[in-house]
Each structure stands twice: as C-alpha cells, then as structure tokens.
Amino acid sequence: MTIYHLVDDAGFGGVNRMLDHLTRMIGTRTEAHQIVRIKRGQLSPPRLAGASHVVSHLSICWKNMPLITALRARYAETPLIHVEHSYSERFVAARVENRDRFETLLSAAYALFDKIVAVSRQQGQWLARKFVGDDRLEIIEPCVALDDFFALPDRFPAGKIVIGAIGRFDTQKGFDILIEGLRRSDRQDIELHLFGCGEEEKRLRKLSENDPRIVFRGYAKSPAAAMASCDVIAMPSRFEPYGLVALEAMAAGRPVIASDADGLAGHIENGAINVGDNTPQGWTRFLDAFELRTIRRGDASRRRQAREAEQLFAHRWLALLDALAEEPHHLQSAA
Structure with missing residues (x-):
C-alpha cells in the first residue's frame, strides 16, 4: 500500500509532529507513507502515483473546497480519510459567528470523505451529533514521539x-x-x-x-x-x-x-x-x-x-488502513 498524507500546515506544530511520528511508527510494514505539502487554496490536487489511501490533514475552509472537491473527483475509487485537527464544539462557541455557514461548510466537506477521524472522544461525539454518521467516524487520539x-x-x-x-x-x-x-x-x-x-x-x-x-x-x-x-x-x-x-x-x-x-x-x-x-x-x-x-x-x-496511548495510536491507524484496504470501496453520494 502507498498512503499519501496531505498537509497545508507549514509550521512544525502538533500536526506535523504527529505526522512525523505516524509515518515513522507504522511505516515499517509493507506500506509506504508519503507526506505531501499542499499550498492552502490551490485549485488542483497533486498527482499521487499508486495511491492506496489518501489522508487529508488539510484545513477545512472555503478556500480549500475546490481542492477537496477535485481530490474526490480525481481519486474517486481511492479511500479518502480526513483527520479533523482544528474544530471542536468549544471552538464554535468561541470563534464562529455565522454558524449556519460554518456547518454548511463542514457538512459539504465531510461528505467527500469515506472516513472522518476525530482526535478525541469528545470531539467525536460533537461530530457525530452534527455532521458524521457512526459508520464513517473513527476516533484516533494523536501521538508524537514521546x-x-x-x-x-x-x-x-x-x-x-x-x-x-x-x-x-x-x-x-x-x-x-x-x-x-x-x-x-x-x-x-x-x-x-x-x-x-x-x-x-x-x-x-x-x-x-x-x-x-x-x-x-x-x-x-x-x-x-x-x-x-x-x-x-x-x-x-x-x-x-x-x-x-x-x-x-x-x-x-x-x-x-x-x-x-x-x-x-x-x-x-x-x-x-x-x-x-x-x-x-x-x-x-x-x-x-x-x-x-x-x-x-x-x-x-x-x-x-502515556505508553498505552502511544501503542493504541499505532494500533488504531493500522486497523483503519487495513479495513479500508480490504473493504470494497463505495463512492459517497456527494462525490
């Protein structure tokens, strides 16, 4: 398998540290993990040769919607996963003024992915209430090198x-x-x-x-x-x-x-x-x-x-990738 991770965060913060740890920790079997840097707002997705999975760590924003839509169209038969690093229920309360517009954005974007990964149980409960059915939601708490x-x-x-x-x-x-x-x-x-x-x-x-x-x-x-x-x-x-x-x-x-x-x-x-x-x-x-x-x-x-959390992080990612590789891929209706 060849798994591509798309990221538009240029800083070496939590997202990139997690990605570095993820690719080192579970990229030791038969699959290869490639990190692809994306410019926020670019219109066309990159060419991902031989992609078995595409994992989005992108910011969900209106500026990125053309890219995400084109990504789904180009890789219509490839499992697409999105990891939601940014948004949460308290984020909405603190930062979002037009909630209808924000919820429309997230609903439209999430519909283009086969799986949405929440980074905590609390975030996952919010996503399940508002945007994602249980059949498309996974909870994988992130980890970095410890x-x-x-x-x-x-x-x-x-x-x-x-x-x-x-x-x-x-x-x-x-x-x-x-x-x-x-x-x-x-x-x-x-x-x-x-x-x-x-x-x-x-x-x-x-x-x-x-x-x-x-x-x-x-x-x-x-x-x-x-x-x-x-x-x-x-x-x-x-x-x-x-x-x-x-x-x-x-x-x-x-x-x-x-x-x-x-x-x-x-x-x-x-x-x-x-x-x-x-x-x-x-x-x-x-x-x-x-x-x-x-x-x-x-x-x-x-x-x-903390040691158990590190092991669970690797186990859940391996289980998700294996499950998507084995199951027949069905296009989302929104695609």
Missing part, C-alpha cells in the same frame, strides 16, 4: 514550584486567564513559566505587569527540555480538540492542571486535574489551595497511560 519525555526524571522542587504553560501565544490557549489568576493570588512560592511565541505575546506581557513570578521563556525548540524545568503543566485552554501537551506531560510524569474544554476532558478522565472554573478567579482559588505533594500522586501511572 521517548524524550519518558526519559525525563521525576522532578522534586527544592525551592519555588514551577508551573509551565507551553504553546502558541493565542487566545485559544487561555494563557491570559492563567496570568490573571496568578496575579490575583498571594502565593509567593509559585512561578509561572510561559514557553512559546505568537501574536498575543505583547498583551500577555502587559497583563503580567512585570510580576517577578511570571517568566517568559521564549519559543521551546525542544518541548521535552522545556518540560524538564517544570513541576506542573497548566492548560487553561478555551477550546482544545485534543491537547498534545497533556499527553507529553503524562509521559514526563508531570501533573497537569487543565480546563475541561473539549478533548481536555478526556485527559481529566485519565488523571489530569480539573481546574473547575476556567476563569482568572477560578485559577486564583485553585492556586491558593493546591499542594504539589497531593497532585503529584500517580506519576508512575501517568507514564504508563
């Missing part, structure tokens, strides 16, 4: 407790909520270390008001190295289809404090700590009350769960 995280030793702070927040400086990640929460707290034995960059950096620095407890560490070229310096990882996201940082923290044995937004609710079920009220006031209450010794319990089980 060896560097598994190799990190347990951390026992001698001084201040370092809470790490790792990711893009974007309103999605809710770092402003976290900063304001700490600013309202009287705790002086806590430091917040922010790893990342982005358009929100200027605003986040202004919110911090030069509080010495808040440290901007810059872009983390090595997420494992960043996590090595943290005792706890905080994820105050406003929406989050999955939340790879939580999985990485589990592999590193670091406790995670998170909102229950979308896929983060699944991480809470697996041992992350629910902050409850994901507002500055809610984080202040949590920070004022929490004890590191209490939330550190279960470090070994967190690492074990």
